[in-house]
Amino acid sequence: MELFLVGIGTGNPEHLTLQAIRALKAADLIIVPRKAGKDDLSELRLDICAEVAPDVAIREFDLPVRDLAEPDYAKRVNDWHDAIAQVWMTAIDGAGRVALLVWGDPSLYDSTLRIAARLSPAPLMTVIPGITSIQALTAAHAIPLNDINEPVVITTGRQLRDAGWPPSARSVVVMLDGECSFQHLPPDEIEIWWAAFAGMPQQVILSGALGDIGPEIIETRARARAAHGWVMDIYLMRRSEKS
Incomplete structure (x- = not known):
């Protein structure tokens, strides 16, 4: 599997780089997370996909909820990231070239790379920077x-x-x-x-x-x-x- 982590800026399609557009068009599958109470975020991702990669298959998935009852902050976050990695694998389901749209840039105060490192088997990963906030x-x-x-x-x-x-x-x-x-x-x-x-x-x-x-x-x-x-x-x- 190839995984493309595509920085999309703040959700404005005009913020996409040419590299990001090419990666989305070349993907076999784009996975889009849904977060409870934040439907606008998934809709913005879907709008971007419809504009720049309308022919690529899209699969949505629900993000796990963080266990706020866990008092150990580090454990709470690590458990949450493990759960997200599992739902990623379910959503990917054997696809070859997979793209995930990331707010801003995957390198700055973002956990996407840490979650991707939990995937098994490990994908061939390409990070495409985006405009940061x-x-x-x-x-x-x-x-x-x-x-x-x-x-x-x-x-x-x-x-x-x-x-x-x-x-x-x-x-x-x-x-x-x-x-x-x-x-x-x-x-x-x-x-x-x-x-x-x-x-x-x-x-x-x-x-x-x-x-x-x-x-x-x-x-x-x-x-x-x-x-x-x-x-x-x-x-x-x-x-x-x-x-």
Whole structure:
């Protein structure tokens, strides 16, 4: 079996690379996950397939639910990934060239590669990079990711909440943050650029001083989640040089 992990950006068909389009067209089967309460995500994948690879067979499958009762976080995630690998194998069912569409890029805060490593027998795997949500964020705001000769830290909401601002960092990108963890920071001298559904038709962006715009981001995010049943958001924060 050949497995193509195809980065699809944020779900906008215009974000697909030529390499991604060719891989989807050449596949014998495209497998599409369904996640409870997030039908829009599978529909976006199906729309992309219909537009760029209408003649390729598609097989949908239900994603297992993570066991939130398991207190050990690492075990909870590992068990979940094992279960996902099993349903992948069932969905693939002996197909030769198989493609799986991955939000953003399979390399950045994504578990697709870890799940694929659990498949048996191991497939011949090709990873096709896609536009990341970080690129979509900076493009939406028309800003660079970093200042001249300045490093950037990419972290999660959980890390920001538990550990605070990363030491020695001036620019911080925060992903996978369902709690608006910037609320735990002293807002003085921090600018924030926030986007929900970056690069998609329903994109929403806000920016400004964290102390001024933070409450509006929280309210806007809640409305977007209520309207769509889910929300994908990301933000960049930068401290002033004197802070």
